[in-house]
Amino acid sequence: MCANGTPPVTLRMLADQLGLHVSTVSRALHGTSDESGRAASPATVERIRRLATELDYRPNPHAASLRTRRSNLIGVLVPRLSDIVLAMIYEGIEEAAAEHDLSTFVANTRDLPEIQRIRTDMVLARRVDGMIFGDAYVDARFLGEVAARGVPFVLVNRRAGDLPSVTCNDHLGGRLLGEHLLELGHRDVAVVAGEPYASTGIDRTQGFVSAYAEAGIEIPPRRIVRSPFDATGGRAAAEQLLADGPPPSAIFAVNDFAAIGVLGALRDHGLHAGTDIAVAGFNDTPLAAELPVPLTTVRSPMHEMGRRGIELLVRLLRGEQVESEQLRPELVVRVSTTGALRGGGSSGSKQGVARTHVHPPA
Amino acid sequence: MCANGTPPVTLRMLADQLGLHVSTVSRALHGTSDESGRAASPATVERIRRLATELDYRPNPHAASLRTRRSNLIGVLVPRLSDIVLAMIYEGIEEAAAEHDLSTFVANTRDLPEIQRIRTDMVLARRVDGMIFGDAYVDARFLGEVAARGVPFVLVNRRAGDLPSVTCNDHLGGRLLGEHLLELGHRDVAVVAGEPYASTGIDRTQGFVSAYAEAGIEIPPRRIVRSPFDATGGRAAAEQLLADGPPPSAIFAVNDFAAIGVLGALRDHGLHAGTDIAVAGFNDTPLAAELPVPLTTVRSPMHEMGRRGIELLVRLLRGEQVESEQLRPELVVRVSTTGALRGGGSSGSKQGVARTHVHPPA
DNA sequence: GTTAGCGACCCAAACGTTCGGGTAACGTTC
């Protein structure tokens, strides 16, 4: 806690040194001007403040938590932080949490229900004030139990049941991409649809499918394959799509990493992404623009999602009524669907962005 | 902390319900069999244990920390969790921490000294038992101050001064890559060297350079360009290398992400990685194998690094004397340097790994 | 000339643990 030679300075030390009572010191330092105003004269408050900074007083959060029963701690569960999507969401969470004087614990659950349970228990044992789940199963079974235990929490990235969540409007995102590929004339398309328990994959797929449905095109089930949300998963899914019969003319992977796997598989098959087969991803990961074949994708505001997650949780902790939020996605068109810039020559844009196409909200 | 209706069960509740004193209950539940043995009869211990599990007793960590002055909390600082290298290291940290009943706070410092300061203060204010820095500046100035404050800590990923650290043997890694490129006949090579304050980039570059020096080839300064550790940085560095005069025949980027940026830049210039110019990275990020042009790189044991970091810190907290550790890197050869598999056809390996080449340690 | 009100404090009881000391009862040993 503090292996330092000198033990940390406490309220009592300040009080003794000033000839005051600890409660006075506490109020002076803590109070919101009205509290400290009633606790001591302005001059005294000033004296206290000065000594506190001089001695570098840091309140002991354990003592405070013990007393107040609030820890200012938030537990965060994610499938894996090595998924950059979650990492960026977490960056938003951490940033916003710091602004609210909250600290966060993160734990990786690898999307495994048993680990979700164990980690949730560990986090709760630490007496967090609330939790943020980034690994919700769409069926909300486990989360229902957590809710029953009375712990305030919100979801980010994935929605589940009618629990409060901050998500990207994934349905719209899928739809934007569907419309984009339709516009380009693709009629035989496939979806690398992600895991069946994650609302992200489900909603993005559904949005995409319904865009096609509205254009009178039904995407057959064999064109929709599930997959893990990573490159290896995307590659395997693409292999499967390329294995039976004529390949689709476009592939939408519900996640940039899966899309990268698709790109790799195409290359292995001697196919050129963007010209032979259009490929699109989702999330607009920083890498998407930098890939050798820049990737058409849908930007989801990951950082913002994390921030909003904390804001929502804070409101929940205040006892306010909260509503789920959906953040607006944005289509980002690059050469993996347009096939422009093939075969090099210095590109006009260093970012490899062919053009950015912002759709209005639905 | 617990917005639950029923307040959490405490030692006193157990004690009252059993007609015992709280200290007895505490010792029975906590004691290491010898302690609990002296505290109560085996039968009583059993009664206590049973009631504790029945009522689902969870010790209040704040109360315990207040009393013991140990929090079982570890603060972790990283440049950014959205850097997958750090994310994977952190996964190792978290895993090992959990095994030691430690919880971790992570904070992103974006490699900015001012934020390192602020975050360190925040983390320390939480009364952590120790810290792990993944964002060390090689000059160790700031860390020297932290050490002076008496906080136990270790470094991971980057070394600094003679502070205890767990790193990859970056020098060896750079050397392996140098030897590999020499073997392939490259004489005019360039290095995308990373940030000048990070030991990783410095050591990898130095290892690479010294491999060449031993072969009698001196790499001129203009062939060594610094860059941020991301794709955009790598791209910019590659542009710079390609801008003046004839391009090198191989480029070593000290980080996979920078290498991906290099790949993108090459493509923009109509150059083909692996055949026109060899490209190598460092870290063997999961993506490296999945890229359209699979990337030759050096595997650094990131997860393990995190684990060892915790182990080292735990020993430090026990007051033991500790030594820095260097983990062994491993060369992974893929087509971005060998140029095999060009132009597709289904590859022999789904992973895109041409061959894996393990060097013995130095 | 009493008293109400207020400003500037003090008091003390929590919060849930831990841990260095009791202590009473019950054997043993010499």
Added chain:
DNA sequence: GAACGTTACCCGAACGTTTGGGTCGCTAAC
């Protein structure tokens, strides 16, 4: 049968805050 050890507990003081209540002296109103 006195001295000594054990066994199986109990006691109580911390740890550093917070917070609902005092209290005391002063001014101002009636």
